[in-house]
Amino acid sequence: MERRNFIGLSLASIGTALVTPELALAKNVPASPVSDIYYTKESPGRWKEKVAGHLPSIGIEKTGSKITIRVVTSHEMKGFEHYIVKHVLLDQNYKFLDEHLFNPDKDKAAISTFTLDNYSGAVYALSMCNKHDLWLNTATV
Template sequence: MERRDFIRLSTVGLGTTLITPTLALAKAVKQPTVSDIYYTKESPGRWKDKIAGHLPSIGIEKAGTKITIRVVTSHEMKGYEHYIVKHVLLDQNYKFIEEHLFNPDKDKAAISTFTLDNYSGALYALSMCNKHDLWLNAANV
């Protein structure tokens, strides 16, 4: 075998050794889907019987340039045993606007109020349950 052929074959072998496992690993790793991150009414995943108590509802009231957003999750608050941990408000690009944390010893209902100025477009509300994961709903302002 000539030296040039040896170098060429060695380079190809090394490349194959490095690339093949990476390609196999990329195919084996499951890419996350929407229901791996949060649940929705249309995609409740394993919690299809939990939609009514976990999906946040979004109420919108406008007064001039002030917009009041009311997020309600009709979930019972059973102390630290089972409760809504927080509500998170996101803008149309899924960027954080504000959140409200609940105290399961004091809060009897999962209700949050947020005030925005001059906002228009889609809004998203997340509701996080300590047992049944994260739920997302949307509304337009």
């Protein structure tokens, strides 16, 4: 083997050995959303005065294997001027489970009910306001 090929192959092998374990370990780590795209109670960003009306609350009721999740955002609905656009429910790996869209002409309150079967773990509720962005809260089933 020529010296140049040997050195190139050696460097490629070392690089692979360094990167592969990280890739293997990352496979088991759940994805987390980018924190700059939503607000939480702990991190309200520029909307710190808006937490009470925008952070979704999550209620959980279990009946056998059936789980009912109730998401409520106490924000008032002022027609299309200022309202909650939708609620989205995510699983513990931040994967989409369900959503509820609101019609500000008809819906007087931002309340969503979701039903899951045989689920355990964290759930995340997103509440989208047309003026004050996206808010995230979590609960455990």
